[in-house]
Amino acid sequence: MTTKATQHALGLLAGLVALALGTTPWTAATAAPQQRTGAQVILDWSETAVATVHTDAKKPAAEQFLYYGFVDAAVYNAVVGIEGRYTPYKWHERGPRHASSEAAAAAAAHRVLLTYFPASQARLDAAYTASLARVPDGRAEKQGVRFGERAAARIVRLRENDGRDARVTYDKPPAPGVWRPTPPANAPFAVPWLGKVRPMLLDSPDRFLPGPPPALASKTYTRDFAEVKAIGAKNSVRRTPAQTETARFFSDVLPVQFQAAYRGYVARHGLDLVDAARLFAATGTATADAAITAWNAKLTYGQWRPITAIRLADSDGNPATTPDPSWQPLLDTPPYPDWVSGHNINDGAVMSVLNRLTGGHVDFRISSAVTGTTRTYADAAAYNRDVVDARVWVGVHFRSSDVVAVRTGGRIGAWAMAHYFGTLR
Template sequence: MQKAPTRSSPRRILATAVALLGLAAVAATVPAPVARATRAVPAAPAPGSVIADWARLTAQIVDSGGRLTPPEEAVWHAFVSAGMYNAVVGIEGRYEPYRWNGRAPRTASPVAAAATAAHDVLLHYFPQATARLRTAHAASLAAVPDGPAEEAGVAFGRRAAAHIVASRRGDGIGAPVPFPASTAPGVWRPTPPDYRPFATAWLARLRPLLIDRPERFRPGPPPPLTSSRYAADLNEVKAYGAKDSPVRTPEQTATARFFTNLDLQGALADRAARDGLDLVDTARLFAAVNTVQTDAVIVAWDAKLHYGTWRPITAIREADRDGNPRTRPDPAWEPLLETPAHPDYLSGHTTTAGALTRTLTLLSGSPDLDLRITSITAQETRHYTSARAYDRDCVDARTWAGIHTRTANTVGTRAGRQVAAWALARHFRPLDG
């Protein structure tokens, strides 16, 4: 629909006001260190701010009730960021689109295209958020001059979103995937305190976004119950991961609590702003990280479903049944943090951590990580300068929290790195010439 250009149309005044209110609301959701950085920036938004704004809104829309697990939420971030990426590079070029050949005139607004792609993807999956999405869309378009460029951007963003939605039909989201109940030694079963079922097993069968099949990255089996490696794993988590552990230090406890609810989207926004990334590279950063993270989740859950190993709390309480003379049962043992409702091997958190650090270093072309990330639960921000340090802390954290064995953590890290390397060798590549 053509609009008569005007410097101060009622729509523009309303949308500008909405934008200011929307930005204030977004800032309130960002952890304090990131929010302070946002307030210090001059009035002109960062070149890729539309990507960061919609990533933050995605988190609010898809999990408004706080019921999703981080692996589930990752799926929606992947869809939205892939749609925005295609909308931007389909206009600006520089990188290969994600599984698409759509193109738009260079005169189209990439900001309008990105915002519209995100809006339409979210609207398709979450129609109950229509009013909020419409408001956010108006806020994004307030930064774009009225006219043919905006209109062309909106039209192309709709095409980009429609492609993502069509490509994900029948992908297995939320499909029932059974896990056979068993009380055999070594086999996962629901854990205290709530004894919840393995409800996220569908992630193991979700169609990947980048890799061809998760089995390609499925590691070998965990250590046998009667092995010395198994005993070492169990005795370590028993000692250091206990709720009232006398050997875990305060620093180790802080690290265990830090890696519980991380603001990854805020960390990516911070990274893009500090590196001065433009809109195209910001879109690529978010799309690459979020799609690789989701495929890493799929690989981890594939292993969980395939091997189905019991969690430390079950293994420690029932150590008299594992046939290993090096372990001893403690029927009253409790972990520092509540055990998630899925098997031990692989650790989903360390698999995605390995995927994250390898993706960031491959995209930057530097072995340095430079990741400033905030734990929403701990209300703490840490700055990691190396991938090894981040991966090490994540492995330690899940062990010291009492919810994973070290083997499940270290093997998960390696699998995540492999997923990222394989995926980025085939996706998000610079265009020739």
């Protein structure tokens, strides 16, 4: 049997085993990566998207999730519309059978980013030229480009009048337990409109709205207050060097960390173009909706941050909390309410999606520019424990806000995988 025939037979066997075990070909691919995956276009445009959204446009972290979701959905539709294997995202079009799916992916990413970030045209056009240079000239390339443009246009149409940049104001008057701008910047509520944006997957921003935060006189609030006051303080004597490193590690720009981690996973496990597109689309759209859900909760409940709670503890009606007017967190508090944690809801969503894509073997390798270190997590539970702890140890969240956020994100990720990105039968 020739080498090519042997590879073909092994591929068929892997597919049959995957079907018998109730897994997807994506799971089988992680066990036996191929030399050439064809997914480089996905990795290239992930980097270009970060350079455009984060570096050029300087969008706030929470808002970045939305635009990465747009790009990922368009690329996914462009690829599976030609290659098949998985159900398209809110689309029923099929591309020409012999069209280049790599050209389609590049065209889709380029068009979406250019639509929303025209100031980055030089960067985007250069990346597009480089992508198409790796695709043989001819009919397949042209058909792929046309189909990718259509996939992008579909996403742009879906996102028309979705509430982005709408005039949404936070109008809760200051009171015990209620958020107000925090030192040192005392900046207003950042991107409040995000809490009212039309989700990408869910039917409304409050589909998974969690319940209210613990009452100020409750045992849970008292416990959370004491913990963050002691261990999240800037000069805490309770926080160990290892805890400080964890707190700082997860203070990097989360969507940028995630994009790099996805790229690393695709390259490390040899995912092909289709499975790479699915990974990015599932995580990208789930985190977009997780960010929207978190901001909806922040607008709804407006819970104050630890720095305010600790400095004004004499006003909370809880005799078990004592004020410290000079208290500061390890790192500055971001400008929006505590409940629920935007970081943790996105963490929970990603881990939930990866759990379902990998059968629980997430192998998540993530790096931080803040600490200059890299961590590898073999399972979702270990990762979630660290991110919950980190946001308490950095002094910006009460523990309950993190725990509820991770659980809520997990529900969003599970819902996403139950309703989208399924295997074609």
